[in-house]
Structures are given as structure tokens and as C-alpha cells.
Amino acid sequence: GQNIDQPTEMTATEGAIVQINCTYQTSGFNGLFWYQQHAGEAPTFLSYNVLDGLEEKGRFSSFLSRSKGYSYLLLKELQMKDSASYLCAVRDSNYQLIWGAGTKLIIKP
Amino acid sequence: ETGVTQTPRHLVMGMTNKKSLKCEQHLGHNAMYWYKQSAKKPLELMFVYSLEERVENNSVPSRFSPECPNSSHLFLHLHTLQPEDSALYLCASSQVASGYGANVLTFGAGSRLTVL
Numbered sequence: 001g002q003n004i005d006q007p008t009e010m011t012a013t014e015g016a017i018v019q020i021n022c023t024y025q026t027s028g029f030n031g032l033f034w035y036q037q038h039a040g041e042a043p044t045f046l047s048y049n050v051l052d053g054l055e056e057k058g059r060f061s062s063f064l065s066r067s068k069g070y071s072y073l074l075l076k077e078l079q080m081k082d083s084a085s086y087l088c089a090v091r092d093s094n095y096q097l098i099w100g101a102g103t104k105l106i107i108k109p
Numbered sequence: 110e111t112g113v114t115q116t117p118r119h120l121v122m123g124m125t126n127k128k129s130l131k132c133e134q135h136l137g138h139n140a141m142y143w144y145k146q147s148a149k150k151p152l153e154l155m156f157v158y159s160l161e162e163r164v165e166n167n168s169v170p171s172r173f174s175p176e177c178p179n180s181s182h183l184f185l186h187l188h189t190l191q192p193e194d195s196a197l198y199l200c201a202s203s204q205v206a207s208g209y210g211a212n213v214l215t216f217g218a219g220s221r222l223t224v225l
Contacts (some may be wrong), residue, residue, distance in 0.1 A: 042113070042215075042217055044216070045213045091212075102149075
């Protein structure tokens with residue numbers, strides 16, 4: 001079967017750096033997505049990786065290794081507003097999105 | 110209005126009721142989706158309308174029925190639901206292209222459904 005694994009919950013301190021990991025086993029690969037979802041709000045798109053390597057976008061970066069079936073989302077200079085759930089999703093060979101259950105990130109002062 | 114709008118934001122219904130969820134997108138996208146989001150579970154795709162073709166998850170019970178009258182509007186009709194159907198129902202839209210683009214989803218804020 002197809003599977004996306006990410007930690008259920010993480011805690012980090014304001015101003016610090018946190019890395020949220022995502023591992024996947026899917027039927028084929030056509031891209032990996034990260035979304036952010038604040039409580040009670042819509043998920044919003046953060047990043048898309050289809051080639052190996054690091055994509056940087058301001059304080060957020062996303063890394064992909066297709067050979068290892070692995071990605072991470074790196075958040076720098078954490079702010080309280082970064083408290084949210086982070087969803088990892090992989091598009092398989094049929095262009096279907098397979099979702100992880102999300103990682104709830106708690107930022108403490 | 111911009112983006113994807115869902116109404117109602119909250120809905121409480123009994124198991125014998127009939128209700129509908131509404132979604133409207135103002136982005137000019139050509140695909141719309143219904144997802145079910147339950148606590149600590151992955152998003153579950155229920156229905157897709159893409160380029161006027163409907164694709165559905167065969168595991169979705171028939172008590173959920175979608176309707177897509179045009180590319181901007183999407184409904185989810187609910188009837189004789191069960192308590193386990195209580196969840197957040199998310200609508201999304203995207204621009205599906207013939208190439209291999211990202212096809213990023215834009216989500217609405219969701220309709221929180223409680224079935225008593």
C-alpha cells in the first residue's frame with residue numbers, strides 16, 4: 001500500500017530552527033508538497049519539490065531525496081504564528097495525491 | 110470575494126436530516142475537490158470534478174452525493190448520515206494543465222459537520 005509518515009506533534013522554541021520530516025512509500029513519484037494549516041483555517045500551499053535538493057523560500061526550506069523516499073521542511077527563526085499543522089503529500093504515478101496525517105507544530109516563547 | 114469560499118462553516122444535523130454543503134471558487138480554476146479531514150488522519154479525497162469529468166473514491170458511502178453545476182460551484186449533498194461522518198469537509202480547486210505542472214490546490218476553510 002501507499003504510505004506517508006510524519007511525526008504527529010513537535011514542539012520548538014520561538015527564534016529557533018525546526019525540521020519536520022516526511023517519509024513516503026508510493027506507487028511512483030510525481031512531486032511532493034508541503035501545506036500549512038492553522039487551526040480552523042484552510043490548508044495553504046508552502047512548497048513543491050519534484051527534483052532532489054533544497055528549495056528555499058524565505059524562512060522556509062524544503063528538501064527532497066527521491067532515492068530515500070524522504071523530505072523535510074525546515075523552518076528558521078521560528079515565530080509564534082508558525083504554530084500550525086504541516087501536511088506532507090506525494091503525487092503518485094497516477095497523479096493522485098497521497099497525504100500524511102500532518103505534524104502539529106507547537107511554538108513556545 | 111477571492112479564493113475558495115465554503116458555507117456553512119458549521120453544521121449540526123441529525124441522522125435523518127438532509128443538508129448540503131456549498132463551495133464556490135473565484136480563481137478561474139478547472140477542477141474542484143471534496144476532501145474529508147478527521148482528527149489525526151490523512152486527508153481523504155471524496156470526489157473530484159476535473160475538466161467536466163467526475164472522479165470519485167469508491168469507498169465513499171452513497172449518503173454523500175456531489176453536484177457540480179459549473180466550474181465555479183460545487184455542492185455536497187448529505188442525507189441519512191452517521192455519527193462517524195462528523196468531520197471537517199474541505200473544498201479545494203486547482204488549475205489542471207495538460208503538462209506536468211504542480212497543480213497546486215487552493216483550499217476553502219472547511220465546513221465543520223457534527224452528526225448527532
